[in-house]
Amino acid sequence: xxxxxxxxxxxxxxxxxxxxxxxxxxxxxxxxxxxxxxxxxxxxxxxxxxxxxxxxxxxxxxxxxxxxxxxxxxxxxxxxxxxxxxxxxxxxxxxxxxxxxxxxxxxxxxxxxxxxxxxxxxxxxxxxxxxxxxxxxxxxxxxxxxxxxxxxxxxxxxxxxxxxxxxxxxxxxxxxxxxxxxxxxxxxxxxxxxx
Amino acid sequence: xxxxxxxxxxxxxxxxxxxxxxxxxxxxxxxxxxxxxxxxxxxxxxxxxxxxxxxxxxxxxxxxxxxxxxxxxxxxxxxxxxxxxxxxxxxxxxxxxxxxxxxxxxxxxxxxxxxxxxxxxxxxxxxxxxxxxxxxxxxxxxxxxxxxxxxxxxxxxxxxxxxxxxxxxxxxxxxxxxxxxxxxxxxxxxxxxxx
Numbered sequence: 001x002x003x004x005x006x007x008x009x010x011x012x013x014x015x016x017x018x019x020x021x022x023x024x025x026x027x028x029x030x031x032x033x034x035x036x037x038x039x040x041x042x043x044x045x046x047x048x049x050x051x052x053x054x055x056x057x058x059x060x061x062x063x064x065x066x067x068x069x070x071x072x073x074x075x076x077x078x079x080x081x082x083x084x085x086x087x088x089x090x091x092x093x094x095x096x097x098x099x100x101x102x103x104x105x106x107x108x109x110x111x112x113x114x115x116x117x118x119x120x121x122x123x124x125x126x127x128x129x130x131x132x133x134x135x136x137x138x139x140x141x142x143x144x145x146x147x148x149x150x151x152x153x154x155x156x157x158x159x160x161x162x163x164x165x166x167x168x169x170x171x172x173x174x175x176x177x178x179x180x181x182x183x184x185x186x187x188x189x190x191x192x193x194x195x
Numbered sequence: 196x197x198x199x200x201x202x203x204x205x206x207x208x209x210x211x212x213x214x215x216x217x218x219x220x221x222x223x224x225x226x227x228x229x230x231x232x233x234x235x236x237x238x239x240x241x242x243x244x245x246x247x248x249x250x251x252x253x254x255x256x257x258x259x260x261x262x263x264x265x266x267x268x269x270x271x272x273x274x275x276x277x278x279x280x281x282x283x284x285x286x287x288x289x290x291x292x293x294x295x296x297x298x299x300x301x302x303x304x305x306x307x308x309x310x311x312x313x314x315x316x317x318x319x320x321x322x323x324x325x326x327x328x329x330x331x332x333x334x335x336x337x338x339x340x341x342x343x344x345x346x347x348x349x350x351x352x353x354x355x356x357x358x359x360x361x362x363x364x365x366x367x368x369x370x371x372x373x374x375x376x377x378x379x380x381x382x383x384x385x386x387x388x389x390x
Contacts, residue, residue, distance in 0.1 A: 111309040114364055124365055155358065155378040158366075162357020163350065169309055170319055183350035186382060 019044045019051055020065040027062065028104035032112025032119055037061065059118030066109065066126060071102060076134055082141035083188055089134065090180045093164075097174045110169050131157045156187055214239045214246055215260040222257065223299035227307025227314055232256065254313035261304065261321060266297060271329055277336035278383055284329070285375045288359075292369045305364050326352045351382055 022044035026035045037058055041048040055061040066072060074096065077088035096102045113123040131153060141147045163183055167175040175183075217239035221230045232253055236243040250256040261267060269291065272283035291297045308318040326348065336342045358378055362370040370378075 114306040114309055120365060120367075127361075127365070152377060155374060155381055158361040158374075159354040159358040159378060159381070162359070162361040163354040164357065165360060166322075166353040166357040170315060170322070172315075179350060179353075182347060183354060186350055186354070 020069050023061055023065040024069060024105060027108045028101050031108045059122055063122045076136060082146040085137045086184050090184055094180060110165060127161055215264050218256055218260040219264060222303050223296050226303045254317055258317045271331060277341040280332045281379050285379055289375060305360060322356055
């Protein structure tokens with residue numbers, strides 16, 4: 001496949017960002033099922049071949065859109081305590097979900113994930129990646145003696161992500177501050193008690 | 196609409212059970228999207244009008260199939276401790292999910308729920324109903340002093356159901372004994388610590 005558009009080298013990153021932004025717009029508006037590479041190209045004002053030069057398939061495009069756009073990015077807090085860090089993290093996530101576009105994106109990704117194995121892989125890797133990037137929170141907590149050394153964060157991660165899913169996708173309401181606080185208290189006290 | 200089949204009165208319950216069983220077979224095999232009342236009737240060997248006499252729509256039929264069939268029923272244990280009760284409950288749920296048909300049913304219900312509001316309502320009511328029927332576990336625990344009196348079970352319920360969903364639907368593996376044990380320990384120690 002030859003590329004019909006002559007793109008100056010420095011225009012690449014900007015164009016990539018535009019394509020990823022257009023992809024997320026469409027995902028938020030229409031959901032994963034209805035999203036096509038053709039539409040993403042049209043929405044971004046580029047030729048379809050430009051997208052195929054960088055991404056081989058819709059899930060690959062989605063992965064980069066969700067990961068690289070920073071739309072789901074949350075700074076890793078360092079408040080001096082495990083409770084403070086997780087509460088700050090929960091506030092940041094709740095803040096993200098208060099924005100209509102982000103909530104639509106997260107819902108579309110979770111809903112699409114159950115029927116499309118390729119998107120499911122993207123969501124699982126986002127979940128695991130998110131937890132890896134937050135690993136310092138747990139390491140600092142272990143160093144402070146707030147967690148046992150070999151603490152397995154797997155069940156904690158899945159319980160947090162899962163409770164969020166039940167609220168957002170099944171019950172169709174963004175989690176309230178009260179719910180998140182109670183959930184965190186429950187899980188955190190659990191972590192501490194296992195020490 | 197007139198009923199073309201002459202059903203002796205005592206045949207009603209048996210025929211209902213056959214229809215519900217046929218509906219669950221189809222749900223497990225094909226998923227919610229592909230399931231029709233016509234197929235359920237054919238599979239149960241009854242006339243379509245027989246189904247419509249008792250159930251007005253597909254979600255209503257599904258609700259009764261999932262609730263009344265007892266396919267997801269788990270006895271409420273009474274072991275003398277909160278930990279014992281929840282561990283017994285977790286074992287029973289893991290036992291259910293080890294059966295291929297039950298696992299297929301739970302997956303189909305969860306997957307269908309994200310796209311079909313009517314099925315979502317059924318799943319949420321199953322979730323809440325399940326928690327209500329297990330309420331005695333929490334009441335006995337409160338009476339024994341293992342839980343604070345006004346303990347709000349909402350976050351606990353959603354964290355448990357949600358963690359199960361992440362494992363089953365996103366990660367596509369039935370939860371291991373180890374995972375369930377660690378999850379329970381985390382949540383239980385959390386409940387106790389809040390006392």
